[in-house]
Amino acid sequence: MGLVDIPNERKVHEGEIPLVGGIAILVAVATAHLVAGALFPGIVLAQPQLAFYLGAALLVIVGMIDDYRELPPSTRIIVQVFVALIMIYGGGLVVRDFGAMPLSGGELALGVSAVPFTIVASIGVINAVNMSDGLDGLAGSLTLVSLLGFLVATLTLGHGEQAELLVLLIASVVAFLLFNVTIPGKRRALIFLGDAGSMLLGFAVVWFAISLSQGPDRAIRPSSALWFLIVPVFDAVCMMGRRVARRRPMFSADKEHLHHIFLLAGFTVNETVLTMVALAAGGVLVGLAGTYYDISDWVMIGAYVICGLLYYTMIMHAWSVMRFLRRSICRRRSIGDRRLYKDRRRTSYARYSAEDRRSGRDRRYSRNGRRKAEATGRDS
Secondary structure, three states: OOOEEOOOOOOOOOOOEEOOHHHHHHHHHHHHHHHHHHHOOOOOOOHHHHHHHHHHHHHHHHHHHHHHOOOOHHHHHHHHHHHHHHHHHHOOOOOOEOOOOOOOOOOOEOHHHHHHHHHHHHHHHHHHHHHOOOOOOHHHHHHHHHHHHHHHHHHHHOOHHHHHHHHHHHHHHHHHHHHHOOEOOEOOOOOOOHHHHHHHHHHHHHHHHHHHHOOOOOOOOHHHHHHOOHHHHHHHHHHHHHHHHOOOOOOOOOOOOHHHHHHHOOOOHHHHHHHHHHHHHHHHHHHHHHHHOOOOHHHHHHHHHHHHHHHHHHHHOHHHHHHHHHHHOOHHHHHHHHHHHHHHHHHHHHOOOHHHHHHHHHHOOOHHHHHHHHHOOOOO
16 A cells, blocks of 8 residues: 655665554554453443544544655644544543642632643644654653553552553553564564554543543642653653744754654664653653652642753753763764764865865964965965
8 A cells, every 4th residue: 555664864764664553553452442342241432432442543544644645734733633622522531720739729720721721732742752753662662651650540549440441552552562673583673653653642641641630539640640741742842942943843853852862872772762761661650659649739840840941951952962972871882983083084184185284274373364364365
């Protein structure tokens, strides 16, 4: 069908890789859910779950079209708005409050702005996960960490009825990663998520983040839910902020994400993925601890904002961060890189003639010396 990812100037993989990860995950989860419902009468597809599958199917279909023939960003945004409305009115999931934020200790309710905020937040998370799909296994691994954290929350803090769908999603993502990550004996990924898969995983993450953090019997605090999404959200927000600061389109593709910085610093793909997964796991642990130990929402939000500012500062100084990582951690690669750099300097210097080298000494004159040289007709 031609539903494959072809290498280009931004994609360095080898060969044409099938973009069927999202299709496989959705079909696996839906089929397993139906089979489980037939075998175990206690497992039924309630209306919220039907809304989840409807929204997920719509995203996968549109993502398949986008993978086959790239759609404009406006079309994808419109579809994501419609899917968010399905989640709100079909699944009953709305961000109604931010938790106990005011100084009085009461809940900071959103009121009439609850639905618009939920739509914007859903679109943001879906696209954040989509933007993180830049390396083999990265988006799937980050999503897996978030889903595992949500599963721990459902089993230990409440909302056990959510565990069925979570377990099926986790199992399907693990199965996908077996074909998507590079391991000894498998030199390259066999399948990719594609836009269909990354939007599906983003929708799953935002679904459980809202369902578990809202309502009187919530499993986690709203402020804690942010920590479950720390890496993709930080990366997306910082990238869009950087593009706006440089007067570039917000949804334009580039190679300035955090995982690109790690690669430039000399990390391998697997090392980069493991490092970012460790950061995501740390965020999940903070989110679980915030709910378990009843840490103030002010403290959780404040710490989250501070981490976001540090992340943005690091992204805005990406070149300095890359050099620091290269010198302090990836020394085994930096030595080779410096040798190559010296070779390039030696080669380029050898191309200069004697006259060029003399003119080079002229360029080291003071500003007044250069002016005198220009006045006398010398080549400066």
